[in-house]
Amino acid sequence: MNRYATIVTGWIGLMVVVGCQLALAGEKDQDFLAIATGNAKTTAYQIGMDLKALVKPYNIHLSVCPSNGSVENIYAVYQRPGHHLGLVQSDVMAFVAKLDKDPLMTRINKQVKWVYPLYQQEVHLLARRGIDTLNDLNGKRVGIGPVESGGYLTGRLLFEITGVHPQGLAAIDDAKALAAIKAGDLDAMVIVDGSPVWRLMTDVSASDHLHLVPVVHEAIRSFYPAAHIPGGTYAWQKDDVATISVGVILVAYDFHDYRCDTIGRLAYLMRGNLAWLRANGHPKWKTVRLGENVPGWAPYACVTDYVPPLDLQPSVGMDDNRANPVAEAIRTIFRP
Template sequence: MLRKLLAALPLLLMLASPAASADIEKNIMTGGPTGTYIKIGRDIADLGKACGQTLNVVESAGSLENFSGVRNRRNTQFGIVQNDVLEYLKTFEANDAEIQQAVRGVRIMFPLYNEEVHVLAKTDIKSMADLAGRKVAVGVKDSGTFLTSSLILDILQVKGVQKVEVNPDKALPQLQAGDIDAFFYVAGAPAALFQGDAIDGTKFHLVPITDSVLRSTYIASTIDAGTYAFQKEPVDTVAVKAVLMTFDYDKKRNAYHRDSCKAVADFSSYIIGNLDKLQASGHPKWKTVDLMAVPPGWKVGVCVKEGLAANYKPTCAAPVATPAADAQSDENDDYLKLLKERLKKQ
């Protein structure tokens, strides 16, 4: 499934062109206009703005498009991706040449926060099993919501679901109009789409996801009572981790790679140097960011590590960062060592 989706995404041959300017265009691919990704992207862009750098925050369908964009889209140095997308790719990479090509050169920049799986449904749908035979919006094909919803329904073997491929922004009014029975939305709580008083809690609710078979793939999580006005009780669910991705630029290759690597190093420095500011005034999910939680099997980009070095001089000096938790040893020990040393010396 994912292999076909990746193959269908356009290849803009970002890597093929050597042309570049000193003031290189910089983009971060995020998600829909009401999602958490776009808020996180704007927070990161604000760090660059304070240093005189413009980072364009690009709306997208979500994780799959973002992953492909980092690999193939010119002037797209950053993208936010769900870790179940990464796990799927890593699982099938060894025996699939198409996936090997799709992941070549894509690297971790920073692990971010957990994203909760929201299933908003009519109140007569009490469990995931009750979705059988119902009309359910599962996201659009280039999105992480689409992949996650498809995997969860497959793992739980929920039969007869009539899948509607629309994004959550369009799914909500369809649910309210009675055209569908439920919809999936993978987003860090609180998700802006569910805030306010537009959702009637007597007609709709968040479906608990407590099936033990999912716990080997997903993170157990709870959406606290009152997170949304219509939701009076805590809701147990599962979550995925959002990860900031980049490309492994080679500074010796051409001017474009050199300038893009500089952009990645600078923004790595900005984020680590301003983590306290992000946690204090950015999206609430910054408070839960664990920069040490690198997904297994994936490498951190060389340009990221350059920006974490204690003697690195970004285009704009960064404020003091807050200390991070101790890390466990893994295959990215050099990244973790640089991260801890950088935080100690600021």
Template sequence: MVWAGVNEPLLIAGLGAVLIGALLPWLTSGMSTDRWLRAALALVGALACGVALQPLLRSSALSSTVSGAAASAVTDVPVPPAAAVLTSAACVDTLSRRMGELTAASRLASIVEAGTPEPADPIGLVSGSATGTYHAVAEDLVGVARRQGVPLFNRETLGSLDNLRKLADPKENAALGFAQSDILSVLARAADPADRKAATLLRLVLPLYAEEVHVLARTGVQSLADLAGRRVVTAASSQGSLHTAENLLRAAGVTPGQLDNQQTAAAALCSVLTGRADAMVIVAGKPTPHLASLDALLSHPARPLDQVHLMPLALPTDNVGYEAARIGPNDYAWVREPVDTLAVRALLMAFDFSPRRTDYQQRRCGQLKRLGALLQRELPALARPPHHAKWREVDPTRPVSGWRVDACSRMQARH
């Protein structure tokens, strides 16, 4: 050791000088008691010890500094956070933004340019929420109609039941609207006489496309029977989804603990993703932006999509207004395997203006006649891009039970 080779003798000499100074009277049997001599020996010894120990003190200080720095470095290393959690607020924000992006992208293909003035004496087309398939398909139809001089405009609504009520209300400027094929059974058993009467005042203009029933459920929920006593949600913006959920649960003999339709689509989805609800029912033509938005969570560290799945559905025994359908990975990036489900048929409906007893009825019936001719002529064009892919499913000859055909538009459907 380098320190020992040089400083150890000095340390010994220094300790010796201090010791001699302290013991000098005893060593000389009291003959030498000179205080100055004793002080000088102690001082020389202390200095020698200090010089000898200085390298050791420096090394110790350096070691302390290094140890402190190392400890500080360990403290400053970021501690891996606990498993990431998807909070409800973060989930709603993520899905809302993603739905907005998807909706904006679909609108880029719309033929109706922003800021286009409303035509004189317009025909109201009641569709659905701005993020839904109804609204996107309606935009295509409005664009084609206006190019042909038919003054159509698109109105955002709460969906099927809201549309049918607006169509039946003479105070609403709503001559056309979208509805689900299973909504007739809802109107037929409605407690409100006005709803029951509405069914007699409405007519089928054109059968459109399949609206798939999407049931996003927690992985522990494998069938409708598993929803007994549990919380089921639908979006406040989709009354049709609520009524389809009620129909299917009733047909399966299932009573949920709660059926909630008070949330936005994003909030309802997040209720299922975070475990605050057991399932959400969405009836919309695939791919709907509501469920397509879940791709924004594919890389989330909490892996919320591992906790949910699309629940399969079979045709109910007492089947009214439903058809078989399938949803798969080609429809939604987060779906792993194809899922068998149900679909309702989207219908283009109109108020019955055929009596033509008033000037208003005559004018509206004439407009519907022009619209019917336009649809017959433009359906092939609507089935091509940039229009919504659901137009490719439209078959005007497709049978639809329960609804009477509109006499003004005279679309050639068989029933």
């Protein structure tokens, strides 16, 4: 097992024990933030852990919170006081911005600001042998992630735009979907995550007789950029796979109190330590470019206007039963 794999295994084991710990009164002289990410075997969660390691020496305690994914994250940042930051797919943000006649979506768009665009998440279409193209999923059973995941929205749009009609779409998490494929209860699943995806590295082997199916369709390329997953990314996948991708954005609530300065400091440390993140974090950090914009959304002024103090030199689950209106809006759009 390589160094990165060993570190991630340690993170996952720790998460099982402590969960998402927010500000602890016993820890003095630290500023506290929390970031909503994904489940413990997602790239989003690992990106959060990289940021936690980065800012710890600068007296910022960053709690990394597991979640169902992007749809949960954007609403958590908007309405859960303890979740200051979140990782959200760009198509989820575009969906919210498009519903500009909905008062709640408008408030979310106003109160949630982007910090940095980060990386691209590839669409992994994992299937049983005998399914070789997107069209082969007509009449099949496919897992697309919980409705509060970004993968659910991307999966629904994928099939809507391409005109592919699976027999059934299972809105279940990737662990359950993978188990269902192995048991023969599903034919394929959609995982939208930055490669390499930890679950696909650890929970799939050649003996499972699964493979990645190309996501190639002229209609979908008008909505999502082309991408590819190189052969050998996963030990069981020898060939390059053409697919599409969706961006991931680091967002924050529009705080105007002391947390404004803390988030500005975190963003400043990210920019100044990008080389460290590329050398020590998830491989996706090597693709990150922090100079892009996010159409339809405003940047966070606490980041763009941040002036570091002279002595700051960069070196080196959520449990809430309230209905999520973003998830409800997605359900409504795709309701039969």
